[in-house]
Structures are given as structure tokens and as C-alpha cells.
Amino acid sequence: MQTKMYQVSTLQALALGYTRSVTTVEELISHGDTGLGTFENVDGEMIVLDGQCFRAMVTGDVVAAEPTLGVPFAAVAPLQGAESFKSFATGEVKTITALKTLLNLQIEEWFGLNSMHVVRIDGVFEKVSARSEVGQRSHHVTLKDMLSKTQKDFFFDQVEGSLVCVYFPDYMDGINAPGWHFHFLSKDHTKGGHVFEIDMKEGTAQMAKVTEIEISLPSEPAFDTYALKEASQDDIKKVEQGGKK
Numbered sequence: 001m002q003t004k005m006y007q008v009s010t011l012q013a014l015a016l017g018y019t020r021s022v023t024t025v026e027e028l029i030s031h032g033d034t035g036l037g038t039f040e041n042v043d044g045e046m047i048v049l050d051g052q053c054f055r056a057m058v059t060g061d062v063v064a065a066e067p068t069l070g071v072p073f074a075a076v077a078p079l080q081g082a083e084s085f086k087s088f089a090t091g092e093v094k095t096i097t098a099l100k101t102l103l104n105l106q107i108e109e110w111f112g113l114n115s116m117h118v119v120r121i122d123g124v125f126e127k128v129s130a131r132s133e134v135g136q137r138s139h140h141v142t143l144k145d146m147l148s149k150t151q152k153d154f155f156f157d158q159v160e161g162s163l164v165c166v167y168f169p170d171y172m173d174g175i176n177a178p179g180w181h182f183h184f185l186s187k188d189h190t191k192g193g194h195v196f197e198i199d200m201k202e203g204t205a206q207m208a209k210v211t212e213i214e215i216s217l218p219s220e221p222a223f224d225t226y227a228l229k230e231a232s233q234d235d236i237k238k239v240e241q242g243g244k245k
Contacts, residue, residue: 079208122160
């Protein structure tokens with residue numbers, strides 16, 4: 001059986017301000033053990049690891065996400081038991097740009113540039129630069145404008161933990177962010193967030209190629225009031241990947 005990505009809504013919808021619940025945490029993790037996303041009203045960053053869902057708060061502190069919590073946007077896949085799977089040591093990786101280059105090389109050698117990928121990297125980090133945010137109920141307020149008021153950046157120094165990495169090819173731009181998207185969870189499950197920069201001493205990566213996708217779109221009429229093609233790709237790049245591709 002081919003490995004399938006399960007996605008809730010689209011990044012275009014989130015970018016334009018559709019932050020209402022589409023499904024629940026409980027339903028989401030029934031489709032995959034590894035992934036990332038956010039919560040209703042963009043109230044924190046989501047990290048799915050080992051089939052458990054964690055919520056990084058605006059302080060960078062992490063709590064277990066309640067099963068009934070609403071999810072407006074997320075992407076998960078079954079890393080464990082994936083049909084196309086490989087693992088490798090990363091060595092020292094000093095920047096997020098270097099990590100993207102390393103991962104791109106891996107998928108290029110795997111003939112996978114046009115496939116989706118989900119990766120888990122367990123590592124020892126000198127520093128992780130990350131962000132999270134507090135929720136804000138809104139309608140048609142862009143994610144960029146929302147995060148300008150609700151986002152907080154923070155650093156984690158000398159920490160062990162895991163990066164959850166999701167890759168979407170360029171032609172899927174708008175469904176999700178093209179390229180790599182990273183979230184972090186500390187080994188003790190107390191710290192985490194959406195990652196902008198890293199300095200990793202060493203790491204071990206587990207990578208799965210994903211060749212199918214199922215997208216669960218919002219069913220309420222309000223979803224059809226959003227002109228999804230009007231989502232700004234520059235804004236998406238800035239808020240989802242820290243202004244870097």
C-alpha cells in the first residue's frame with residue numbers, strides 16, 4: 001500500500017483567514033503518526049510525533065493536545081511502516097538552509113522531487129529558533145496580519161529533540177507551502193514550535209516518500225466566501241517559512 005498524506009484544508013485558505021475547525025485532533029491522528037499544523041483560531045503550533053499530538057503555546061511551552069480540539073489546517077502521514085522509507089545520519093548542520101539542501105539532495109537521489117515527503121530528525125541542537133502564537137477569532141483576516149499581533153519568537157539552546165519536516169513539490173503551491181516546513185519538539189516534550197533556524201550538532205533522519213494525498217475540505221458555506229487564488233504567495237512564504245524557501 002502506498003503512503004498517503006492526509007491534509008486538512010489548504011494553506012491558501014489558512015493564509016486568507018479560514019481558521020475555523022475542520023476536524024478534530026482525534027480524527028487527524030487516525031490518519032498518520034507524523035506531521036504538523038495548527039489549531040482552531042491559530043491557537044498554537046501543532047507537532048504530531050509517534051502518533052501523539054502536541055501543542056506549542058505562545059511561550060514555547062508544549063502541552064498534549066486534547067483529542068476534541070479543533071483543527072483548521074494540518075498534514076500528517078504514517079512514517080512508521082511506510083512503503084518507501086530510508087534513514088540516514090545528518091552529521092552537523094549549522095543552518096536551516098543547509099538542512100534544506102541536505103534533504104533536497106536526499107530526495108533528488110531518491111527520484112522524489114515531484115513527490116511529497118515526511119521526515120523525522122532526532123538530534124542534538126546548539127540552538128533552535130522558533131515561534132508560536134496565541135489564538136485570535138477572526139473571519140477574513142489574513143494569517144500574516146493575525147500573526148503580526150499574536151506571534152512570539154523564542155530560542156531553545158543546548159537541547160535534544162525532534163524536527164518534524166514536511167515537503168511539498170512546487171506544483172502543489174497553495175495546497176501547502178512548496179519546499180520544506182519544520183516544527184520542533186524537545187525530547188522531554190516540554191518545548192517546541194514552528195522552526196525558522198537551527199544549529200544542529202548531529203542527527204538521525206527517518207524519511208518516507210508520500211505518493212498519495214487526501215484533502216479534507218471545510219464543509220460549511222463560509223468556506224466558499226474565500227477566493228483562494230487571491231492568497232499572496234509572498235505572505236505565505238514569509239509566515240510559513242520565515243521568509244526563506
